Amino acid sequence: RAHGRFFIGGNWKCNGTVESVTQLVKDLNAGSVPPADKVEIVVAPTFVHLDMVKKTLNPPFEIGAQDCWVGKGGAFTGEVSAEMLHDFGIPWVILGHSERRSLCREDDELVGQKCEYALSQGLKVIGCIGETLAQRESGHMFDVLDAQLRAIANHTSLGNWVNMVIAYEPVWAIGTGVVATPEQAQEAHAYVRKWISDNVSPDVAADLRLLYGGSVNESNCGTLANLEDVDGFLVGGASLQGASFISICNAEN
Numbered sequence: 001r002a003h004g005r006f007f008i009g010g011n012w013k014c015n016g017t018v019e020s021v022t023q024l025v026k027d028l029n030a031g032s033v034p035p036a037d038k039v040e041i042v043v044a045p046t047f048v049h050l051d052m053v054k055k056t057l058n059p060p061f062e063i064g065a066q067d068c069w070v071g072k073g074g075a076f077t078g079e080v081s082a083e084m085l086h087d088f089g090i091p092w093v094i095l096g097h098s099e100r101r102s103l104c105r106e107d108d109e110l111v112g113q114k115c116e117y118a119l120s121q122g123l124k125v126i127g128c129i130g131e132t133l134a135q136r137e138s139g140h141m142f143d144v145l146d147a148q149l150r151a152i153a154n155h156t157s158l159g160n161w162v163n164m165v166i167a168y169e170p171v172w173a174i175g176t177g178v179v180a181t182p183e184q185a186q187e188a189h190a191y192v193r194k195w196i197s198d199n200v201s202p203d204v205a206a207d208l209r210l211l212y213g214g215s216v217n218e219s220n221c222g223t224l225a226n227l228e229d230v231d232g233f234l235v236g237g238a239s240l241q242g243a244s245f246i247s248i249c250n251a252e253n
C-alpha cells in the first residue's frame with residue numbers, strides 16, 4: 001500500500017457488559033484476520049473493560065483507550081491520564097472523537113493539547129476530525145477541517161507523526177447509517193493529505209494513515225478500502241458485532 005499498513009480501529013464507545021465483552025473477545029479471537037504486517041487492528045473498550053480485554057484478547061488485535069486527560073494525572077476526579085494508560089500497557093488512544101467534541105465540549109485547542117501530552121507519554125494517537133452536516137451544507141467543511149488539523153499539527157512535533165493516525169469522521173455519517181460516498185470520502189481524505197503535505201511535510205503526508213469513519217459496515221467497506229487516500233477505518237457500531245468487525249478487517253481482500 002502507498003501509505004503503510006492498513007489500519008482498522010474499533011470504537012466500542014460506552015457499551016458493554018462483562019458478558020457481552022467476554023463474548024465479543026471470544027468472537028474476535030476466533031476470527032480470521034490478516035497478519036499484523038498487513039493490517040493493524042486496534043479495539044477501544046471502555047476504561048472499565050480495558051483490563052479484561054487486555055488479558056483475554058489475542059494478537060494481532062491491539063488495544064486502545066477512547067480518551068485520556070489533557071495533562072499529567074493528579075487532582076482531576078474521574079479522569080484517566082496518558083501515563084496511566086502507558087504504564088498499564090495500552091499503546092493507543094482515540095482523541096477528539098466527535099462525541100467528545102460535541103457532548104463534552106472539547107474544542108480544537110484542547111484536542112491538540114491532548115494529542116501533545118499523550119504522544120509525550122509514549123502513546124500512539126488516533127486523532128479524529130470531521131465536519132457536521134450544517135458545516136458541510138453551508139460550505140464550511142474545509143475551514144472546519146483546516147482548524148481541526150491546525151490545532152493537532154500545532155501540538156505535534158515532526159518526529160511524533162509516526163505515532164499518529166488521523167480519522168476523518170463526518171459527523172453526519174457517525175451512527176446514522178448514512179455513509180459518505182466514495183467521492184465524498186476521497187475528496188476529504190485528499191484534502192487532509194494535501195493539508196499535511198503543505199503544512200507539516202510531504203514525507204509525513206506520504207506515510208500518514210488516514211482512516212475513514214462513519215457508518216462503515218461489512219457491505220460498504222470494500223469500495224471505501226480501494227480509495228487512493230483511504231488507509232483504514234474507524235468503526236463504531238459494527239465493531240460491537242464480532243462477525244461484522246472481522247469482515248471489515250478483511251476489507252482489502
Ligand code: PEP
Nearest residue numbers: 174175213214215236237
Ligand atoms: C465512530 O464512532 O467512530 C463511528 C464511526 O461510529 P459508526 O461506525 O457507528 O458510525
